[in-house]
Amino acid sequence: MDILRFITAGSVDDGKSTLIGRLLFDSKSILQDQLETLEKQSKNKNADGIDLALLTDGLRAEREQGITIDVAYRYFSTPKRKFIIADAPGHVQYTRNMITGASNSNLIIILIDARLGVIEQTRRHSIIASLLRIKHIVVAINKMDMVDYGQERFNEIKSDYNKVVAQLNLQNVTYIPIAALHGDNIVEKSEKMPWFDGLPLLQFLEEVEVADDINHTDPRFQVQYVIRPQTKELHDYRGYAGEIINGVYKKGDKIKILPQDIETTITKIEIAGVEVEEAFAPQAVVLHIADDIDISRGDTFVHIDNLPKVENNIDVLLCWMDNKPLQPGNKYFLQHKSRLIRAIIQEIEYKVDVNTLEHTAVTDSVKLNEVVKARLRTAAPLVYDPFEKLDGTGSAILIDETSNSTVAAVLLS
Amino acid sequence: MNKYYLNYLEQLEAEGIYIMREVAAQFEKPALLFSGGKDSITLVQLAKKAFAPGKFPFPLVHIDTGHNFKEALDYRDNLVKELGAELIVRKVEDSIRERKLTEPKGKFASRNWLQIHTLLDTIEEFKFDACIGGARRDEEKARAKERIFSVRDAFGQWEPKLQRPELWNIYNGRIHKGENVRVFPISNWTELDVWNYIRKENIPLPSIYFAHYRDVIAHEGQLVAVSDYIQIDETDVIMNKRVRYRTVGDMTCTAAVESNAETLDEVVNEIIATRISERGETRIDDKVTEAAMEDRKKGGYF
Numbered sequence: 001m002d003i004l005r006f007i008t009a010g011s012v013d014d015g016k017s018t019l020i021g022r023l024l025f026d027s028k029s030i031l032q033d034q035l036e037t038l039e040k041q042s043k044n045k046n047a048d049g050i051d052l053a054l055l056t057d058g059l060r061a062e063r064e065q066g067i068t069i070d071v072a073y074r075y076f077s078t079p080k081r082k083f084i085i086a087d088a089p090g091h092v093q094y095t096r097n098m099i100t101g102a103s104n105s106n107l108i109i110i111l112i113d114a115r116l117g118v119i120e121q122t123r124r125h126s127i128i129a130s131l132l133r134i135k136h137i138v139v140a141i142n143k144m145d146m147v148d149y150g151q152e153r154f155n156e157i158k159s160d161y162n163k164v165v166a167q168l169n170l171q172n173v174t175y176i177p178i179a180a181l182h183g184d185n186i187v188e189k190s191e192k193m194p195w196f197d198g199l200p201l202l203q204f205l206e207e208v209e210v211a212d213d214i215n216h217t218d219p220r221f222q223v224q225y226v227i228r229p230q231t232k233e234l235h236d237y238r239g240y241a242g243e244i245i246n247g248v249y250k251k252g253d254k255i256k257i258l259p260q261d262i263e264t265t266i267t268k269i270e271i272a273g274v275e276v277e278e279a280f281a282p283q284a285v286v287l288h289i290a291d292d293i294d295i296s297r298g299d300t301f302v303h304i305d306n307l308p309k310v311e312n313n314i315d316v317l318l319c320w321m322d323n324k325p326l327q328p329g330n331k332y333f334l335q336h337k338s339r340l341i342r343a344i345i346q347e348i349e350y351k352v353d354v355n356t357l358e359h360t361a362v363t364d365s366v367k368l369n370e371v372v373k374a375r376l377r378t379a380a381p382l383v384y385d386p387f388e389k390l391d392g393t394g395s396a397i398l399i400d401e402t403s404n405s406t407v408a409a410v411l412l413s
Numbered sequence: 414m415n416k417y418y419l420n421y422l423e424q425l426e427a428e429g430i431y432i433m434r435e436v437a438a439q440f441e442k443p444a445l446l447f448s449g450g451k452d453s454i455t456l457v458q459l460a461k462k463a464f465a466p467g468k469f470p471f472p473l474v475h476i477d478t479g480h481n482f483k484e485a486l487d488y489r490d491n492l493v494k495e496l497g498a499e500l501i502v503r504k505v506e507d508s509i510r511e512r513k514l515t516e517p518k519g520k521f522a523s524r525n526w527l528q529i530h531t532l533l534d535t536i537e538e539f540k541f542d543a544c545i546g547g548a549r550r551d552e553e554k555a556r557a558k559e560r561i562f563s564v565r566d567a568f569g570q571w572e573p574k575l576q577r578p579e580l581w582n583i584y585n586g587r588i589h590k591g592e593n594v595r596v597f598p599i600s601n602w603t604e605l606d607v608w609n610y611i612r613k614e615n616i617p618l619p620s621i622y623f624a625h626y627r628d629v630i631a632h633e634g635q636l637v638a639v640s641d642y643i644q645i646d647e648t649d650v651i652m653n654k655r656v657r658y659r660t661v662g663d664m665t666c667t668a669a670v671e672s673n674a675e676t677l678d679e680v681v682n683e684i685i686a687t688r689i690s691e692r693g694e695t696r697i698d699d700k701v702t703e704a705a706m707e708d709r710k711k712g713g714y715f
Contacts, residue, residue: 273465
């Protein structure tokens with residue numbers, strides 16, 4: 001049993017809340033006391049006597065202020081898998097929330113209302129999925145009951161969306177016709193759509209292969225914390241604790257420490273105090289090396305024959321996430337996993353329209369929910385990979401050093 | 414199957430260890446909030462693994478309502494000895510006296526809400542900049558929206574609207590003086606995940622998590638232990654029942670469930686079979702208002 005993390009993109013009108021409610025309900029993740037509360041609150045009851053959308057109802061603060069607080073996380077499991085849903089609102093002003101949710105997802109469910117077909121919002125969600133390189137896409141064509149469960153309408157939408165697929169070069173796209181409100185093609189194959197020969201949604205989510213999405217070929221490790229007990233028994237112990245971001249490390253591996261650019265050898269690998277011969281992503285390990293080198297948090301260990309980039313001037317895509325607009329020329333902190341360095345935004349090349357992917361000139365300031373191509377200069381060389389090659393070492397955030405807010409998602413290139 | 418494969422518990426553990434190390438590295442004075450319950454016991458296990466063979470890097474902080482299960486206190490004291498960790502206990506009782514707080518009255522007068530004062534005073538006293546807590550997002554809908562690194566202002570308040578976006582596994586723990594961060598390493602775990610992990614790791618638990626006989630009264634369908642801290646009315650019927658606890662909290666607001674489960678395997682089987690949520694079955698304090706947790710969090714609660 002493993003974990004599938006997915007994000008659902010869509011607005012309330014697409015039946016997103018109903019779909020999530022349906023998955024929770026049909027996987028029996030809603031317990032009796034929670035159901036009783038729901039039954040009391042339900043106004044728009046369905047056949048089960050409850051309003052599934054209420055399951056994802058927000059906080060009182062949100063209802064009172066008519067806002068939605070970015071991402072809520074929901075959990076359910078079946079005997080095959082544990083599921084983590086990032087539930088993010090999908091309107092244009094919530095691009096930031098979708099990016100946040102997408103950054104931790106293996107898969108995205110893009111909801112399309114069968115009556116409306118592919119609309120601007122669908123395109124936006126798909127563009128974000130492609131920017132963030134989500135590995136699996138499910139296009140759930142919902143409200144099939146409203147179009148008489150017709151195969152023709154399904155095929156029409158499918159061929160429309162295939163144009164988006166071609167434009168964005170999307171991979172692993174699966175289409176499923178559903179009616180979330182009634183449970184068609186959610187857990188069981190729908191009897192109303194015998195023409196559909198694919199898997200129902202939940203079964204697809206249970207079976208889609210994600211273990212292979214983790215990169216085990218390009219070893220990347222960054223030091224999070226140096227363990228030095230300095231006790232009598234462990235006087236000379238010095239271990240480098242961190243997460244294996246990608247790849248596999250073995251005892252005896254010849255490695256290079258970056259940005260110091262010094263070669264050494266791995267002498268010992270430990271997991272929770274127990275020695276192992278090899279370790280792999282995403283394990284949390286402690287590495288020991290042969291030589292006495294000055295190493296601190298944020299330094300990177302790689303194989304000598306598989307090197308990342310080490311640069312000061314970096315082209316990036318910035319997704320701006322703060323109410324305060326970007327100030328060109330201001331210094332920010334760049335946090336790259338555990339490494340924190342000062343960075344300055346030198347130049348903004350163009351704005352990316354998240355609805356069309358068109359590039360437009362930046363005439364005004366860069367505001368919340370806007371995506372721009374820019375050039376960063378860092379105070380010290382950054383050890384990284386292009387995001388499209390390795391997302392773990394290709395991603396970072398910008399922090400405003402006066403407010404301490406996280407102001408941008410950074411995709412390095 | 415892929416040779417390099419982690420199952421879901423191993424993935425959750427790796428994530429938890431990663432978060433523990435971020436806390437130790439990013440903060441000057443972090444602490445681990447310890448209640449003696451299974452969630453905080455899981456946190457201790459993750460921290461042990463994260464820093465082995467080094468010493469346990471966080472003091473354990475117990476905000477003591479005075480309404481404790483003796484079994485949980487004994488467990489706490491043994492654990493601290495075994496870890497060689499520092500234990501800091503601050504009593505709600507003292508806050509009530511020194512700050513002239515008003516104790517709630519009533520049948521199950523709980524000091525749960527008053528804990529906030531003691532917690533904030535403790536943070537202030539020791540200048541803690543990060544407090545690690547065992548909250549899980551599956552517990553409740555206010556928790557479902559909280560970050561793993563949750564920044565609180567000088568009043569300990571959670572401001573849902575101003576939360577920082579949390580991207581990938583990059584945790585921004587930068588704060589201004591006087592602010593602090595609550596860190597929730599097991600945010601992505603469910604109750605069942607915690608139990609399965611405890612079983613897999615064979616972690617000892619306080620004995621009240623397993624079936625035992627205890628005098629209880631029934632209140633609105635929940636079984637509440639007879640103790641000096643609750644008010645027994647003439648109409649209450651005291652029964653001796655075989656029970657266990659699903660959560661360990663303040664004795665006045667934690668209910669027991671009838672059970673014959675003596676081992677971890679049996680407890681896990683009961684949890685799988687149960688049709689009632691953890692908070693619904695065992696927390697008397699959450700029933701007060703629908704938004705009880707949201708309110709408490711905004712007021713500085715864990």
